[in-house]
Amino acid sequence: MLITQLKNREAIDALISGTCFIVNCHGCGEVSFPAAEAQALQAELASQGKVTGILTTDYICSPENMKVNLESRRSEIDEADMVLVFSCGVGVQTVAGYLEDKKVCAGCDTYRLPGFQGVTPLEYDCEQCGECFLNLTGGICPITACSKSLVNGQCGGAKNGKCEVDPEMDCGWERIYRRLEQLGRLDLLKRPVQLHNYATDDEVYKQNN
Ligand code: SF4
Ligand code: SF4
Numbered sequence: 001m002l003i004t005q006l007k008n009r010e011a012i013d014a015l016i017s018g019t020c021f022i023v024n025c026h027g028c029g030e031v032s033f034p035a036a037e038a039q040a041l042q043a044e045l046a047s048q049g050k051v052t053g054i055l056t057t058d059y060i061c062s063p064e065n066m067k068v069n070l071e072s073r074r075s076e077i078d079e080a081d082m083v084l085v086f087s088c089g090v091g092v093q094t095v096a097g098y099l100e101d102k103k104v105c106a107g108c109d110t111y112r113l114p115g116f117q118g119v120t121p122l123e124y125d126c127e128q129c130g131e132c133f134l135n136l137t138g139g140i141c142p143i144t145a146c147s148k149s150l151v152n153g154q155c156g157g158a159k160n161g162k163c164e165v166d167p168e169m170d171c172g173w174e175r176i177y178r179r180l181e182q183l184g185r186l187d188l189l190k191r192p193v194q195l196h197n198y199a200t201d202d203e204v205y206k207q208n209n
Contacts, residue, residue, distance in 0.1 A: 002128045003032040004088050004108040006041065015105045015135060016045070018081030019052050021073070023095055025087035026058040038086045038107070052080040060091040063123050067098055077102070089126030089134065089141060096139025097124065103183060106134045131197045136188050138179035145172025152193045 006012070022042055025033065045051050053076030060066050070077065077083060082103040085092045088110045096104035112128035125144040133142050133151050143149045147165035154173035157164030163171045180186050 002088055003111050006034055006037050006108055012107055019050050020082045020084040021052050021077045021080035022054045023085045024056040025060040025091045028059055031088050052076045060087050061094050061122055063094055066094050070098060089132055090122055090124050092134050093124035093139055093141060104139045106132045137176045138183055140176045140179055151196050
């Protein structure tokens with residue numbers, strides 16, 4: 001099982017620049033989604049004229065499903081300055097992977113809960129780290145795309161774009177650099193070093209047990 005929680009309001013306000021198109025994942029059997037809180041927040045953003053459209057569906061982690069859904073809302077997406085996704089980390093990466101030239105942000109953090117976890121093959125991976133970094137990395141997960149799960153940039157060991165730990169794998173931080181370059185957001189690499197707050201995992205674990 002995993003659970004998604006809304007990022008705090010301050011963090012969400014800081015993400016929104018101009019207007020946004022919102023994607024909600026209804027969730028699936030494995031993911032608990034804060035639907036009521038997300039709906040209230042989105043109604044408020046819409047009343048402020050910040051929303052060009054809202055797409056609510058399930059299994060946004062399915063690239064084929066998402067492609068069809070996103071294309072059907074293309075004009076509202078193009079009109080928006082950014083896309084704000086409320087889902088687990090896999091869903092956000094799926095949308096960001098398809099809309100490569102658009103700013104795509106995560107409105108939720110994803111936490112691991114004890115219990116059964118399915119084995120559905122997915123194109124993207126989320127380790128449910130409890131503090132989602134996708135908003136700083138162009139929608140590429142630094143926890144799963146980097147062999148060392150580094151959150152503050154490259155280790156310096158990559159050769160010809162390949163990871164020093166696994167030469168079969170593209171260096172996750174080189175991928176992040178190229179995505180941010182494509183988005184014109186290399187400034188995000190100049191941020192101060194950030195520590196990952198693993199303590200939040202424990203808090204959510206206790207609340208749900
Ligand atoms: S940073 Fe990666 S592991 Fe952490 S919640 Fe986001 S997608 Fe999941
Ligand atoms: S080479 Fe790249 S992917 Fe591999 S550990 Fe270093 S930063 Fe991470």
